[in-house]
Amino acid sequence: MSQKLLEVEDLRVTFPTHQGDVEVVKGISFDLGRERLAIVGESGSGKSMTGRAILKLIRSPGRVTAKKFVFDGIDLNKQSERQMRKLRGARISMVMQDPKFSLNPVLSIEDQIAEALRTHQTLTRKELDEKVLHMLEQVRINDPARVAKLYPHEVSGGMGQRIMIAMMLIPEPDLLIADEPTSALDVSVQAQVLDLIDNLIREKGMGLILISHDLNLVANYADRVLVMNAGEIVEQRDAADLQNATHPYTQGLLNAMPRLDETRDELPTLDRTQWAAT
Amino acid sequence: MSNMTEWLLSDSPTSKGQAFAGRTWRMWLSLLGNPLAITGLIIVVVLVLMAAFAPLIAPYSPIGQDLENRLLPPSWQHWMGTDELGRDIFSRVVYGSRLTLMIVLLVAAISAPIGLVIGAISGYFGGWVDKVMMGITDIFLSMPKLIMALAFVAALGPGIENAIIAIAITAWPAYARIARAETLTFRNAEFIDAIKLQGASPARIIINHVLPLCTSSMIVRVTLDMAGIILTAAGLGFLGLGAQPPLPEWGAMISRGRAFILDQWWVATMPGFAIIVVSLGFCFLGDGLRDILDPKNEGKS
Amino acid sequence: MSAIELNNLNIAYSSVQVVHGASLTVEEGESFALVGESGSGKSTILKAICGLNDEWTGEIKLYGEKVDPRKRADISRISQMVFQDPYGSLHPRKTVDTTLSEPLTIHGIKDNGDRVVEMLNAVGLDQRYRFRFPHQMSGGQRQRVAIARALMLKPKLMLLDEPTSALDVSVQAEILNLLKQLRKDQNLTFLLVTHDLPVVSFLCDRLAVMKKGKIVEIATRDQLAKGTFNEPYSQELYQASKHEHVA
Numbered sequence: 001m002s003q004k005l006l007e008v009e010d011l012r013v014t015f016p017t018h019q020g021d022v023e024v025v026k027g028i029s030f031d032l033g034r035e036r037l038a039i040v041g042e043s044g045s046g047k048s049m050t051g052r053a054i055l056k057l058i059r060s061p062g063r064v065t066a067k068k069f070v071f072d073g074i075d076l077n078k079q080s081e082r083q084m085r086k087l088r089g090a091r092i093s094m095v096m097q098d099p100k101f102s103l104n105p106v107l108s109i110e111d112q113i114a115e116a117l118r119t120h121q122t123l124t125r126k127e128l129d130e131k132v133l134h135m136l137e138q139v140r141i142n143d144p145a146r147v148a149k150l151y152p153h154e155v156s157g158g159m160g161q162r163i164m165i166a167m168m169l170i171p172e173p174d175l176l177i178a179d180e181p182t183s184a185l186d187v188s189v190q191a192q193v194l195d196l197i198d199n200l201i202r203e204k205g206m207g208l209i210l211i212s213h214d215l216n217l218v219a220n221y222a223d224r225v226l227v228m229n230a231g232e233i234v235e236q237r238d239a240a241d242l243q244n245a246t247h248p249y250t251q252g253l254l255n256a257m258p259r260l261d262e263t264r265d266e267l268p269t270l271d272r273t274q275w276a277a278t
Numbered sequence: 279m280s281n282m283t284e285w286l287l288s289d290s291p292t293s294k295g296q297a298f299a300g301r302t303w304r305m306w307l308s309l310l311g312n313p314l315a316i317t318g319l320i321i322v323v324v325l326v327l328m329a330a331f332a333p334l335i336a337p338y339s340p341i342g343q344d345l346e347n348r349l350l351p352p353s354w355q356h357w358m359g360t361d362e363l364g365r366d367i368f369s370r371v372v373y374g375s376r377l378t379l380m381i382v383l384l385v386a387a388i389s390a391p392i393g394l395v396i397g398a399i400s401g402y403f404g405g406w407v408d409k410v411m412m413g414i415t416d417i418f419l420s421m422p423k424l425i426m427a428l429a430f431v432a433a434l435g436p437g438i439e440n441a442i443i444a445i446a447i448t449a450w451p452a453y454a455r456i457a458r459a460e461t462l463t464f465r466n467a468e469f470i471d472a473i474k475l476q477g478a479s480p481a482r483i484i485i486n487h488v489l490p491l492c493t494s495s496m497i498v499r500v501t502l503d504m505a506g507i508i509l510t511a512a513g514l515g516f517l518g519l520g521a522q523p524p525l526p527e528w529g530a531m532i533s534r535g536r537a538f539i540l541d542q543w544w545v546a547t548m549p550g551f552a553i554i555v556v557s558l559g560f561c562f563l564g565d566g567l568r569d570i571l572d573p574k575n576e577g578k579s
Numbered sequence: 580m581s582a583i584e585l586n587n588l589n590i591a592y593s594s595v596q597v598v599h600g601a602s603l604t605v606e607e608g609e610s611f612a613l614v615g616e617s618g619s620g621k622s623t624i625l626k627a628i629c630g631l632n633d634e635w636t637g638e639i640k641l642y643g644e645k646v647d648p649r650k651r652a653d654i655s656r657i658s659q660m661v662f663q664d665p666y667g668s669l670h671p672r673k674t675v676d677t678t679l680s681e682p683l684t685i686h687g688i689k690d691n692g693d694r695v696v697e698m699l700n701a702v703g704l705d706q707r708y709r710f711r712f713p714h715q716m717s718g719g720q721r722q723r724v725a726i727a728r729a730l731m732l733k734p735k736l737m738l739l740d741e742p743t744s745a746l747d748v749s750v751q752a753e754i755l756n757l758l759k760q761l762r763k764d765q766n767l768t769f770l771l772v773t774h775d776l777p778v779v780s781f782l783c784d785r786l787a788v789m790k791k792g793k794i795v796e797i798a799t800r801d802q803l804a805k806g807t808f809n810e811p812y813s814q815e816l817y818q819a820s821k822h823e824h825v826a
Binding site: 477 | 662
């Protein structure tokens with residue numbers, strides 16, 4: 001691991017409710033270099049909240065607190081909303097689950113990607129066009145000149161997600177947060193999109209936080225894995241070593257998945273009472 | 279008491295009754311958390327009580343004339359003063375609440391179910407049924423409410439019953455539109471498919487499964503519309519086409535007071551004030567109900 | 580006798596044909612899967628079989644009886660369906676008890692709640708859930724209720740439309756176990772629509788691979804386990820799934 005890109009200590013996300021405050025992320029700590037880190041967990045584990053908290057995108061009345069919250073030498077605790085807006089997109093980007101909801105339906109692909117660039121840099125129209133086409137090529141879109149003129153409803157889910165990635169990567173951020181980037185896609189397209197993210201991350205030497213519910217998937221596309229349950233990190237492991245997970249929750253998750261050559265008559269299930277989820 | 283709340287808020291009710299009581303209780307709790315809605319509710323409850331116990335509350339007869347005491351300003355004897363025939367305005371306002379409440383309830387009871395059923399049928403079946411029904415609805419919608427009501431009253435003759443019918447006829451199209459829009463959002467929902475697969479007839483699906491989901495937005499809308507209904511009724515009364523003298527209808531009272539508005543302001547102002555307060559009350563309550571009954575909020579704990 | 584027989588089934592949605600000449604046979608007691616990517620037409624076939632879509636030509640036979648799309652006979656006692664989205668498949672204003680009793684009321688079956696209690700037990704839900712509203716339950720619990728509802732009329736054939744794809748892995752395992760158990764106990768025939776090959780491997784005997792509205796190949800579970808498909812497209816799907824399951 002080279003120098004630290006992101007340091008998080010005792011990160012908490014709290015929402016007030018009628019019955020008092022509820023912590024959805026309960027004081028987690030982790031570091032990230034220019035590497036690929038995965039956060040895995042089931043719904044309600046707090047994994048997505050963690051991703052959003054890094055960008056300080058938790059909506060009020062939710063609160064984010066951390067003892068240490070440093071991104072590339074910048075103390076995120078001290079950043080105002082305005083300063084955060086400069087960081088978002090330019091230095092830290094986020095790819096969301098469903099391209100259908102993240103692309104603006106009334107802008108062409110070209111304008112959409114250009115927009116992402118224009119908010120952070122001033123460029124001439126020509127430079128802009130060139131960059132956009134180059135980026136579309138990088139996300140392996142055949143015939144980028146044609147696709148650039150299309151509107152979001154005219155492209156498939158897989159292509160939409162690639163366009164999202166192009167949009168997020170064109171300002172050349174240092175950290176990409178991908179929240180379930182492929183769960184809305186078909187299996188065959190999933191691999192393509194993940195391979196693409198993987199290649200671009202390596203080429204540009206960026207950091208990646210991959211948030212997913214799928215242990216198998218992250219095992220292939222991350223260096224390190226954090227397993228979260230009920231707002232806490234229950235296990236941290238190298239991805240290659242995931243098979244040897246020791247925490248019963250991780251093991252439970254691994255075993256609960258059916259296999260292609262399934263011979264078991266019954267799938268083992270988690271005993272939830274052990275980690276009384278909220 | 280604590281046992282009672284526990285029973286109501288139980289996560290695992292043991293009977294249908296308890297489940298529904300629990301849900302109602304929860305709604306009640308969230309209504310209590312909304313000061314404006316409570317204000318509205320109190321106004322409406324006061325209106326109902328006033329109507330129910332009018333003879334006990336009103337100090338004088340609403341129609342008894344006392345020509346010696348005409349046009350007296352508000353005083354301890356006559357809280358809201360007296361009108362040009364010496365009738366106690368407070369007593370008339372109190373008795374007028376009966377008329378107002380009757381108009382509002384009858385209009386709601388006639389127009390809401392018509393609108394609901396037409397909208398739900400139209401939305402559920404779609405196709406030509408939808409086209410025909412919504413065509414008719416649109417024709418009614420395109421005409422201004424008060425003018426339509428005027429036309430109907432002119433045709434049927436003035437009087438409070440006819441005013442009610444006229445207002446009801448102009449009110450249902452809006453409800454049909456809402457019910458249709460609401461139905462469209464879930465006619466393709468999986469729970470409707472599921473009930474179809476169980477062999478339920480269209481009538482059963484509409485009555486048992488579609489209508490219950492439309493009612494909450496309908497209740498909200500009707501409550502919000504009550505203010506408009508009161509105003510339309512008052513408008514008709516004001517024009518002399520609604521309640522006929524000597525009925526103490528608020529709109530008609532304003533109309534009578536118009537002649538004295540500069541010298542004896544209270545004659546027109548007091549019933550006007552009553553109209554404003556009651557309209558506001560229904561609006562507040564409607565807004566509060568919207569927050570509680572909106573199905574989109576359900577499930578978010 | 581076969582439970583389902585499709586002969587040259589064509590389905591069109593407003594002049595766009597989405598299924599082209601599909602033919603297949605599902606034997607009684609068998610568990611059969613329709614596999615394919617989104618838009619392959621697999622769910623469309625399911626909807627045609629159960630009668631939610633009547634815009635088809637060709638032949639559908641259920642237990643030897645021809646289905647007439649214009650003169651729909653009530654097949655609710657023969658076949659029931661479980662949907663993908665446990666949040667959308669239960670009426671939000673009805674308690675579990677009402678949802679489960681409804682099919683009995685529709686068919687005029689007299690019963691004082693015994694069958695509801697029995698079915699709740701069968702799907703592993705305790706009686707505490709009987710009078711809850713859907714929003715008071717988790718996704719897995721809702722899916723159990725949906726399965727119980729499908730079983731209320733004691734159908735022989737269950738149509739399963741991606742019944743676990745909206746659920747967490749650990750919950751998916753519970754539901755898959757439950758489905759397998761129910762099939763054994765009640766001698767059910769399954770027709771499962773899914774994009775998830777490992778689920779097929781766990782739950783089904785045979786599968787049909789679909790691509791762009793056509794059935795490309797019908798294979799056995801054995802072929803799936805070994806990855807010995809005949810068609811290149813099936814092999815492609817298999818590789819994509821395998822790629823995911825290295826761990």
